[in-house]
Amino acid sequence: MEHHLNLVHNIPFFSIFFAMFCGIITPLIKNGRTARRLHGFMVLLIGALSVVLLVNVTQNGEAFTFMMGHFPAPWGNELRVGPLEALLAVLVSVVMFLTITGGSDIIFKEIVPEKQNLYFIMLNATFGAMLAMTYTNDIFTGYVFIEILTIASCTLILAKGTKQSIVGTTHYLVFGCMGSGLFLLGVCILYGITGHLLFPQIKEGVAALMATGDYHFALMIVVSLMFVGLGIKSALFPFHSALPTAYGSTMTTSSGILSGLVLKAYVILAIKLTFEVFTVQTLVELKIADVMFVLGVLGMVMGSVYAVRESRMKRMLAYSSVAQIGYIFMGIGLGSVAGMLAACFHVFAHAVTKSMLFVCCGAFIEDAGGKEQLENLKGAAHRNPLAGIGFTVGALSMIGVPLFAGFISKLYFAMAAVEMTGPRLVLVLAALAISMILNAMYFLPSVIAIWTRPKEDGEGASKRAQISSTFALAMVLFIVVNLVLGIGYRPFIDVMKLGIELIQMTL
Amino acid sequence: MSHLLTNYYEAASVILFGIGFMNLLLQNNLIKKFIGLNIMDTATYLFLAAKGYVFGRVAPILTNGIIDKDYYINPIPAGLVLTGIVVSVSVTAFSLALVLRLYKHYNSLNMDEILRMMREEEGE
Structure with missing residues (x-):
């Protein structure tokens, strides 16, 4: 963890800065298409740089901190980058690029022309805030970017x-x-009892407090406030009620970004806090891990139950996201490295799958003339076969069929559960089985519906829709990424393991 | 109990936070809801400001040449409060703009009523 002049080490700062800078100059571009090109270029450039960063940190097996400004550790602001962070940045870039590429027709159709460029400002800000939350090593910076992400995602x-x-x-x-209010109060109290804002220094403080037993109650309050705050923001089960209204009422492109990435950004921050500030052991001792585990398991089942009852496709996908967030929090709540690894992999699997599902769903609704009831979407896959294949792949991945990304995360959740004993083992395996059946119960009927030819009641019923080249490109790449995660998952798991090891070592 | 009395600023700010939070959660009137948000945010600034001030010390601005860390307070909590105020001002502005647009469309500030009207329209 030494500071030396290395151009690669500037990539994280440059990524955040460049994303925000593009957001600032986008208002000067009046044309939405140009704004979209700038956005695409920015995301591609940052994605490529993140790959360079990832290769570099993985080969060296290193994690480094980047000093912001010229103040050293206990005072200044820092970024921290290891293999896990770099891999997450690559994921965010890939999913962002594919979702916007696949959904750009919908953006230009549904937003009035004079406001199209403004949409890309917010996308750039969202992207920058997510990168900042991935890289930051300072808890207050984390809070500020939570708020930026909230406003950007609302718009x-x-x-x-x-x-x-x-x-x-x-x-x-x-x-x-x-959510952010609770998180802020948690940050304030934590700052009050440890006196630091940087993760490593807080970690030392928390370790000392845990050893002496001072401020035990205050620490418990802090941890609950922060994790409940992040839980509310990432739509953990009892706090999910805003999600279906929001996703059901907006464009599918926005829903794809929000569900695939924005929810994950809060989860990523929760994972970072778990390792870099509180340690898994502290969470287990303070019983917060149990709370997250229980809420996660409940979310897995209840999210799917709501989804089964839903007949509108966008809302169904929103409830499905609630269930998938439940998986991730269950993994964190297991309180083991294996559970955390499974949670990390599920962040990836769900991000690439759910945003693909939303993009396909957008294409179906578009072809059906804006109707999103399942009965109106009958035969949608015949109108747009590529979207149909994409939706089928996504649905199979969500159910957990081998060869697709979703299967691997379920496999790792099960493996993490086997390490446990007693009720947790039974609970995890039971929840996995039940939620898999429920997933199949709502995804399979919709897959069957879109592939069923409607009875010829009108001429336009099974007419082929125009498939634009950008949509085709994004869809093919989405399917490839899903298969890569599902078949060639080993290197990803290895990088995540290395990342988690390096995070645990730092103190 | 004695802890509460010695830390009365912190105790007051946490109580205020609770009031604000419950308002944000339970109020039906949207304006009152976002006033609740403001009470909640302000409560955390009171907490930070109270934590940051040490009785008898001065702000860390070098005017009379004293270079002794025990003479000054830590400026970071004040910096955090300033950052927080900027954040809460922008969130409030955004939320009030939303309320304005909601009122234009639904002619109501009551969230339950608005949700009911929305469902009725969807049901048609």
Whole structure:
């Protein structure tokens, strides 16, 4: 962890800065298409740089801190980068690029022309904030970027401009504010009892407090406030009620970004806090891990139960996200490295799968003339076969069929559970089995519905829709990424393991 | 109990936070909801400001040549409060703009009523 002049070490700062800079100059571009090109270029450039960074840190097996400004550790602000962070940055870039590429037709159709460039400002800000939350090593910076991400993601929902989307945004904003308020109070109390804002220094402070037993109650309050705050923001089960209204009322492109990435950004921060600030052991001792485990298991089952009852496709996918967030929190709550590894992999699997599902769902609804009831989407896959194949792949991955990404994360969850004993082992395996069946119960009917030819009641019923080249490109790449994660998962797991080891070593 | 009395600023700010949080969660009137948000945020600034001030010390601005760390307070909590104020101002501005647009469309500030109207329209 030494500071030396290495150009690669500047990549994290440059990524955050460049994303925000593009957000600032986008208002000068009046044309939405140009703004989209700038956005695409920015995401591709940052994605490519993140790959360079990833290769570099993985080969050297190193994690480094980057000093922001010229103040050294206990005072200044820092970024921390290891293999896990670099891999997450690559994931964010890939999913962002593919979702916006696949969904760009919908963006240009549903937003009024003079406001299209504004949408890309918010996308750039969202992207920058997610990168900052991945890289930051300072808890208050984390809070500030949580707020930036909240406002930016609210405007992504609002972009459609309909009455419903305003209601959805307000609902989402209220929940977002509650989450960040709790997180802020947690940060303040934590700063009060440890006196530091940087992760490594807080970690030392927390370790000392745990050893002496001072401020035990305050520490428990802090941990609960921060994790409940992040739980509310990432739509963990009892706090999910804003999600279906928000996703159901907005464009599918926004929903894809929000569900695939924005929810994950809060989860990533929770994982970072677990390792870099509190340590897994502290969470287990303070019983917070148990709470997260129980809420995660409940979310896995209840999210799917709600999804089964839903007949509108966007809302069904929103409830499915609630269930998948439950998986991730269950993994964190297991309180073991294996559980955390499974949670990390599920972040990847769900991000690439859910955003693909939303992009396909957007294409179906578009072809059906804006209707999103499942019965209106009958035969949608015949109108747009590529989207149909994409949706089928996504659904199979969510159910957990081998060869697809979702299977690997379920496999690792099961492996993490086998390490446990007693009720946890039974609970995890039972929850996995039940949620798999429930997933199949709502995904398979929709897959069958989109592949069923409707009875010829009109001429246009099974007419081929125009498939644009950008949509085709994004869809093929989405399917490839999903298969790569599902078949060639070993290198990803190895990088995550290395990343987790390096995070645990730092003190 | 004695802890509460010695740390009365912190105790007051946590109580205020609770009031604000419950308002944000339970109020039906949207304006009152976002006033709750403001109470909640302000409570955390009171907490930080109270933590940051040490009785008898001065702000860390070098005017009379004293270079002794026990003479000054730590400026970071004040910096955090300033950052927090900027954040909460922008969130409030955004939320009030939303409320304005909701009122234009639904002619109501009551969240339950708005949700009911939205469902009715969807049901058609």
